[in-house]
Amino acid sequence: xxxxxxxxxxxxVGAFTSVRWAxxxxxxxxxxxxxxxxxxxxxxxxxxxxxLVQLLDVAPDHxxxxxxxxxxALLKAFAEAVPRGLAVGIDxxxxxxxxxxxxxxxxxxxxxxxxxLPFADASFDRVVLIAVLPMIAARAQALQExxxxxxxxxxxxxxxxxxxxxxxxxxxxxxxxxxxxxxLERAERNWLSYALRFTPTATSAxxxxxxxx
Ligand SMILES: C[S@@+](CC[C@H](N)C(=O)[O-])C[C@H]1O[C@@H](n2cnc3c(N)ncnc32)[C@H](O)[C@@H]1O
Numbered sequence: 001x002x003x004x005x006x007x008x009x010x011x012x013v014g015a016f017t018s019v020r021w022a023x024x025x026x027x028x029x030x031x032x033x034x035x036x037x038x039x040x041x042x043x044x045x046x047x048x049x050x051x052l053v054q055l056l057d058v059a060p061d062h063x064x065x066x067x068x069x070x071x072x073a074l075l076k077a078f079a080e081a082v083p084r085g086l087a088v089g090i091d092x093x094x095x096x097x098x099x100x101x102x103x104x105x106x107x108x109x110x111x112x113x114x115x116x117l118p119f120a121d122a123s124f125d126r127v128v129l130i131a132v133l134p135m136i137a138a139r140a141q142a143l144q145e146x147x148x149x150x151x152x153x154x155x156x157x158x159x160x161x162x163x164x165x166x167x168x169x170x171x172x173x174x175x176x177x178x179x180x181x182x183x184l185e186r187a188e189r190n191w192l193s194y195a196l197r198f199t200p201t202a203t204s205a206x207x208x209x210x211x212x213x
């Protein structure tokens with residue numbers, strides 16, 4: 001019986017490692033079938049949307065954008081934090097947005113890619129990317145888009161979770177985001193997740209001449 005236990009554990013670790021490898025190798029995005037796991041109470045316990053709102057220092061009249069909002073597991077908390085402002089969630093998958101509708105009624109939802117955000121320059125006070133950046137192959141372009149729509153006085157929150165197949169350590173995220181013209185301001189970490197708050201730097205060499213078509 002004990003042998004079966006080890007066998008089952010080995011299979012689980014093997015499956016987890018394979019999914020992680022394939023997700024990173026082929027930049028797979030979260031399937032819509034996984035949406036219920038995003039709103040599971042265990043996930044929300046360690047991801048703690050209210051801590052993200054605090055870390056982002058959200059004001060009631062802020063305009064806040066969540067890129068890759070999925071089924072609004074976190075967008076709901078962001079929308080509640082801006083009663084006099086605006087919360088917008090974008091995602092590439094219709095299926096995710098369909099599941100998001102009921103959860104975050106106060107937020108505006110839009111199907112779009114992070115590579116071409118359908119918003120004017122400097123239109124948001126806060127931008128959030130949770131469990132999405134490593135999935136985007138052209139992440140430098142996505143970050144330049146984020147920088148474009150973020151006000152110069154704004155803040156960007158980027159977070160990842162250890163259990164997610166696309167997970168990368170915090171120093172990798174920091175490197176990517178700083179290379180796009182941001183500076184790390186605050187960080188919060190626990191055993192299962194982290195969230196990093198960045199502000200745009202005054203100038204960014206890449207931002208100056210980069211413009212998505
Ligand atoms: C793991 S889910 C995270 C959802 C949400 N941020 C959360 O933490 O609950 C990642 C989401 O990012 C979306 N996504 C992946 N690549 C994207 C892209 N290039 N542009 C916009 N959304 C994207 C996926 O469709 C998926 O819904």
